[in-house]
Amino acid sequence: MYVVESKGGGVVLMIAALILLGTWPALFNLLERRGRKPQHTFLDYCLFNYIVAILFALTFGQIGKSTEETPNFITQLHQDNGASVGFAVAGGILLCLGNIGTQYALAYTNLSITEVVSSSLTVVGGTILNYFLDGRINRAEILFPGVVCFLIAAITGLLVHASNVDDHNTKLGRKSKGWLRNVTAKEDGDPLPPHGLTKDALDDSARGVPVDVEKAGAKSEASSARGSAQFLAEVESRRSIKVVGNGVLIGVSILCFNGACYALFSPAFNLATNDQWHRLPEGVPHLVVYTAFFYFSTSFFLFSSIVNTIFMYFPILGAPKSSIPEYLKDFKGRHWAVLAGIICGLGNGFQFMGGQAAGYAAADSVQALPLVSTIWGVVLFGEYFRSSKRTYLLLAGMLVMFAAAVGLLMGSAGTRQQ
Structure with missing residues (x-):
């Protein structure tokens, strides 16, 4: 099994994960704005996300000799590690729910704000849990100021969204309820x-x-x-x-749901690989990161397939109705959905490998992915073009807070003692 042991190697993997995880939502947004049904996109995405996890397990998880402390992937499939597998499965379901929420939130808010609020809530909850689960290997005096920066960025992100909604209403000749009240007020529609x-x-x-x-x-x-x-x-x-015609409150509610799911999936994966609650039988080794990633992705794939198949016939939140035959015939934009699944799978794998090396609290620095998503939002979708000076100032403040946050969280990285 290939293991990243150095803090520097873990940080490099986190940076790679940050770029990848900030890119796949842009592809979701691109397809939805072009009219592709979200259920179709998610089914393509989750299949190839799963394929990436299998490849990680069969390559990195099988490199080198298998030992008692760090057995290879196939060896672990036959061990009595059901308790840790349960945490990995729970993490996959939580990530699935968060990803589905993100897909719909992209339509109700926009790419930049969806990632800002979801990521910030993830850090505020998940990073604190991971800090204590990891035995405080991260430097608290650096880690927690980074968490505060994330929280400030989330609040600023809501204000950016409110100001941008007001700018859009002005351009479209709609009556505005005031830029601050747009956070919770219903649009005139x-x-x-x-x-x-x-x-x-x-x-x-x-x-x-x-x-x-x-x-x-x-x-x-x-x-x-x-x-x-x-x-x-x-x-x-x-x-x-x-x-x-739908209220902005719907979008904000979805974002809060996303944040709660994302905040819990990383600690669940942490428990799966490190068994801090001592649920494994004596003598049974911890799940290696690749085995945990496999079980995590298996539950993600199965749960995603079931939920999105149901959503085809019983759509929610303004999505169109569909069917399995219609999905199988829908090749328009499928290559982008496949690419999104591959990118997200790689990003998750690198995040987990980096977290195992330098601590999962530091690995949550990848939640600064709005830095990447905002760039894609501007380049691909024209977000914030011809907006007001107020919106630009708030946007700049939000990005500065995220840049500070990612630097602090990566700077807090420690070295896990095996």
């Missing part, structure tokens, strides 16, 4: 006139009065520029999950 134009803009155009295409979203070469009213209206018309 007034239907948009054709092409995103307000009634006043249509009247002005009919009279020959020049129309500001940035504010009115007039149909012209500039009307679909990123951040314009026409651009926003076109995105809403194409996406598979219809959210116009």
Whole structure:
């Protein structure tokens, strides 16, 4: 079995995981905005996520000689380690629920804010649990200021979302309830006139009065520029999950649910590999990280398949209805869903390998993935284009807090004593 023993190696794996785990939600968002049904995307994603876990187990988990303390993957499949397997299975189910929530939250909020709030709640809960489960191997004087930075980033992220909603309402000619109240207030949801134009803009155009295409979203070469009213209206018309007229509170509630699931899945995996509660029979070695990752991903795959098959026939949160035959015929965008599964599988594997080497509390630094997601949000989806100065200032503050947080959590890394 291949083991990463150095703190430096663990940090390198965390950085790689940070980039990978910040990328797969962007592919989910891309497909949903292009109209692909979320149930189809998730089924493709979870299958290839599982394939990656199997490859980790059969390669890294089988490298080198098997010993009594660190048996190889196949050797562990026959050992009496059911208690640790149970924690790994629970972690996979929790991650599945969090990922499903993330998929729907992306439609109700946006890529950047979904990752900000979910990741911050994950750190506030999960990192503290991992710190004590790991026997305090991480430096508390560095770790906990990092947790505080994550919390500040989460609060700032909610304010960014509220300000951005207000900017969108202004562009689309909707009445605004005030940028701060948009965190919990229900949007007016007034239907948009054709092409995103307000009634006043249509009247002005009919009279020959020049129309500001940035504010009115007039149909012209500039009307679909990123951040314009026409651009926003076109995105809403194409996406598979219809959210116009729904309250922002729904999105925030989903994010809180995500955060709770994400906060618990990493400690569950920690318990699976290190048996801090001494549930294994005497003489039975701890699950190696690759065996735990295999069981974790098996439960993730099975639970995801069941839940998303049910959601095909009984959709939730504005998603369209589907069926298994329709899914099997849907190849549009499938390659992106497959890539998302591979990327997430690699990211999870690297995170767990790094956590085993340097402590799972430090490995939670990968929850600064909004740094990556925000870049993808701007590059791929035009998020925050033509927003107000207030939104830009809040966004900058949020990213600074995340940068500080990831540096502090990685700086707190310790060395696990075997």
